[in-house]
Amino acid sequence: MAVGLNSFPAIPHIEGVRFSAVEAGIKKASRKDLVVFEIDKGASVAGVFTQNAFCAAPVRLCREHLAxxxxxxxxxxxxxxxxxxxxxxxxxxxxxxEALAAIVKCDVSEVLPFSTGVIGEPLPTDKIVNALPAALASLKGEGWRDAGEGIMTTDTLPKGAYRRFEVDGVHYTVGGISKGAGMIRPNMATMLGYVFTDIAIDQNVLQGVLKRATNKSFNRITIDSDTSTNDSCIAVATGLAGNEKVLDVESKLGCAFERAFTDVMQELAHAIVRDGEGATKFVTVEVIGAKSQDDAAAVGFEIAHSPLVKTALFASDPNWGRILAVVGRAPIESLDVDRVNISLNGCSIVAQGGRADSYTEEQGQEAMNPDGIHILVDLGVGDGEDTVWTTDLSHEYVTINAEYRT
Amino acid sequence: MAVGLNSFPAIPHIEGVRFSAVEAGIKKASRKDLVVFEIDKGASVAGVFTQNAFCAAPVRLCREHLAxxxxxxxxxxxxxxxxxxxxxxxxxxxxxxEALAAIVKCDVSEVLPFSTGVIGEPLPTDKIVNALPAALASLKGEGWRDAGEGIMTTDTLPKGAYRRFEVDGVHYTVGGISKGAGMIRPNMATMLGYVFTDIAIDQNVLQGVLKRATNKSFNRITIDSDTSTNDSCIAVATGLAGNEKVLDVESKLGCAFERAFTDVMQELAHAIVRDGEGATKFVTVEVIGAKSQDDAAAVGFEIAHSPLVKTALFASDPNWGRILAVVGRAPIESLDVDRVNISLNGCSIVAQGGRADSYTEEQGQEAMNPDGIHILVDLGVGDGEDTVWTTDLSHEYVTINAEYRT
Incomplete structure (x- = not known):
């Protein structure tokens, strides 16, 4: 029941990147469950990872190998x-x-491992190792949908996005895939996201772009407030587009790249929310007029996590009292309740901390009917703003998560 | 579907307290929806209230009148x-x-108002005022169940508790009622709680006892993490038991009173959880071995709020990986993942940060079957401990909250 998730886009070939998806039989038969990416020498690679203290084994190894x-x-x-x-x-x-490095004859530290799925069961390494030769034999540069499908868990659809842009006659591509539908309140990145580009860019500059883009995309989505143990997002720049290496995001090319990269990251992050477990609404919570960006984010997440707001969204109920109550308990210091204004899809529901005079239940009901909902909260005390994306809380969410293991 | 909630107890008469419950027709016909308590002169009265910045009008007035x-x-x-x-x-x-004060000829500041129900609609004062004479005419000292029923909203059962104790030949009674089933993560008190006693006790000492007891009862329960705008808890000590006024909780009598009072508060708080919206489990989350009590409470609430843990509880699924992941993202500074031990109803599921060697799925399943679940988390780094009570997250919760207004 994904909300407004478009069909998988036709991500073009990105020079220097090949991939494959094969059936290793890890948990279920007859589904692609192992994906391998091969990257040409000379690329810049950046990564961001979960901040959960119980990070998974592959996350620890990724960090070590990247260093x-x-x-x-x-x-x-x-x-x-x-x-x-x-x-x-x-x-x-x-x-x-080690098994992959032995086949392709590279150093073991040149391989990054990622895992997603059920927590707490031993990894069936024999199945993975047995499937590696087939995966390496079928590497290709197109058919991204296969890779998107190969990393799905409870996702109902594969997720991909891309942008092309041109600066000074050189054409560039940024494209990637993501997955994740539950245990989603990333605090570094989504469960898994991979974004590739052909631009030549300095490794440290790429890491900075990735970090900033993550804070505008994967780190601003939440489905159920649960931060996974495996969140990882990797950016790969193969450097084969033909440009002089980008050393500075203030440059014309650096700026254009960061915009395209951030767009791809946001589209991938939004795709995760649109396919959120049990989602029937795609909800944008925009907070403006806060003392600081941190305050705006805190209020946004507080609204996005409230079970009472989320069940009201599921019911298409313009229950502005619940939103107001959540703003009132948000962990920020300087709240002036008499300055708070709130609108739902452009319909003013709260003005100066109370029900807007112009508000009628009919207007509110009409504003709540679409499957895309924009909650705009103006705290009226400063210039801080931030945006968080989330879903409603439906019966389907309970069903999925009560039955996931059994 | 209340979990293990006993029938309403036979709370005895408490000298100096009379009450009544009448039908004012505020929202629904033919139900008691207005309760009045009358307290003899000479009592000590203490109160704690919501910390939600959007506190309701009656909460503001209560604070002013109490001062x-x-x-x-x-x-x-x-x-x-x-x-x-x-x-x-x-x-x-x-x-x-004012209407009540005019009838009984007291000062308006001697009346405390409390309201609970739907947010954002004008109070039908005419209905309340019209019902006051009947309420005042029917005051009596017994039949507490009527008062318990008269303050219910989505509660399925009225909630009451009492204790009697004796010190040096004098007998004392502590008894009270509470309500609340959703929007429950009190941060001062439950939506509404009233505890009465006949002991003579200094006002400031009573306020201290109430505050400490609140932090061991109403401030340690959560159903859906949403703090209400109306949370209020009032303690009334009529002073008619015959003792010399308690000036110190370190005294033998002060100590016995605080214990009985805390017991009543905990039973009332637990009753709210047992009757939590859609609850099928009564869950005790005990955290020990933390660096501080604050850390223990933070980890406890993080577990109690996790939708993934709560849906697993609903499914009676011993999904220890989800609990571990929540501990890993809890907002505390000093977590040593290799020292964490977790048990479910006495069954060790996590030892030293990983699945306990002795653990089997059958044991885990057996431990999860009862409707009372005790999650014990030992962080292994200090002496801090705290306990939080909560429910599971069921389809019924979604149904109730998606349909409450419509």
Whole structure:
């Protein structure tokens, strides 16, 4: 029941990137559950990861390998998160990297491992290792939908996005895939996101672009407030577009790239919300007039996490009292209740901290009917603003999460 | 579908307290929706209130009146929260107090008003005022169940508790009622709680006892993390038991009283959780071994608020990975993941940060079957501990909150 999620886009070939998706039989038979990316030498690669203290074994290994080498291979399995698996989990992630490195004859630190799926069960390394030769034999530069499908868990649709842009006669492409539908309140990145580009860009500059874009995309979405143990987002720039290496995002090219990259990241992040577990609404919570951006984000997340607001959204009920009550308990210091204004899809519901005089239930009901909802909260005390995206809370969410393991 | 909520207890008469519950027709016909308490002169009265910045009009008036006088009357309506109603709401709450004061010829500041129900609609003061004479004419000292029923909203059962104790040959009674089933993550008190006792006790000492007891009861329960605009809890000590006034909780009598009072508050708070909207489980989250009590409470609430943990509880699914992931993202500074131990109803599921060696799915399943669940988390780094009570997240919760207004 994805909300307004378009069909998978025709992401073009990105020079220097090949990939494949095969059936390793990790959890279910007859589904692609192992994806491998191959990246040409000379790329810049940046990564952001979960801040959950119980980060999964592959996340720990990713961080270590990124510190040692520029990755040549990404190996991603679904069906098993290899999280909460202790020392054995770390050994299993390492073994997967070693097996791939042995086949392609690269250094083990040039392989980054990623896992998503159920927490706390041992990784079936034999199945993964057995499937690696087929994966490596079928690498190609097109058919991104396969890669998108190969990393899905409870997602109902694969997620991809791309942008092309041109600066001074050179054409560039940014494209990527993401996954995630529950346990989504990333605090570094979504469960899994991979964005590739052919631009030549300095590694540190790319890391900065990734970090800023993450804070405007994956770090501003929430489905159920639960931060996963496996969140990872990787940016790869192969450098084969033909430009002089970008050393500065203030430059014309750097600026154009950051905009395109951020657009792709936002579209991938929004796709996760649109396909959120049980989602029937795609909800944008925009907070303006706050003392600071942090305050705006805090109020936005507080609204986006409230079960009472989320069930009202599910019911298309313009229950402005619940939104007001959440603003009132948000963890910010300087709230002037008499300055708060709130609108729903442009319909003013709260003015100066009370029900707007012009408000009628009919208007409110009409504003709530679409499956896209824009909640605009003006705190009226400053210039801080931020935007958070979320879903409603439906019966389907309870069903999915009460039955996920059984 | 209340979980293990016993039938309403036979709360005995408490000297100096009379009450009545009548039908004012505020929202629905043929139900008691207006409760009045009359308190003898000479009592000590303490109160704690919501910390929601959008506190309701009656909460503001309660605070003002408590600062001026010792209350003689409490007037409580259900069906309308008189919250988000601006200046008119304040005038309406005041008008209710004035009408009551005029009949009984007391000062208006000796009346405390309380409202619960739907947010954002004008209080029907005419209905309340019209019902006051009947309420005042029917005051009596027994039949507490009527008062419990008269303050219910989405509660399925009335909630009461009492304790009797004896010190040095004098007998004392502590008894009270509470209500609340959704929008429950009190941060001062439950939506509404009233506890009465006949002990003679200094006003400031009573306020201290109430505050401490609140932090061990109403401030440690959560159903859906939403703090109401109307939370209020009042303690009334009529002083008619015959003791010398308690001036110190370190005394033998003060100590016995605080224990009995805290017991009543906890039983009333637990009753709210047991009757939580859609509850099928009564869940105790006990966190020990934390660096501080604050850390323990933070981890406890983080678990109690996680939709993924709550849906797993609904499914009786021993999904320890979800609990572990929540501990990992809890907002505390010093988490040593390798020291974390977790058990479910005595069954060890996580040892030293990973799945316990002894754990089997069958044991876990068996531990999750009862409708009372005790989650014990040992962080292994200090002496801080705290306990939080909550419910699961069921289809019924979504149904109730998607349909409450429509």
């Amino acid at each position: 040692l080498s520029v990755p040549r291979y990404l190996v991603i399995n679904t069906g098993n998160a290899n999280a909460g698996t202790g020392k054995q989990g770390y050994q299993d992630a390492l073994l997967t990297c | 001026l006088s010792v209350p003689r009357y409490l007037v409580i309506n259900t069906g309308n929260a008189n919250a988000g109603t601006g200046k008119q709401g304040y005038q309406d709450a005041l008008l209710t107090c």
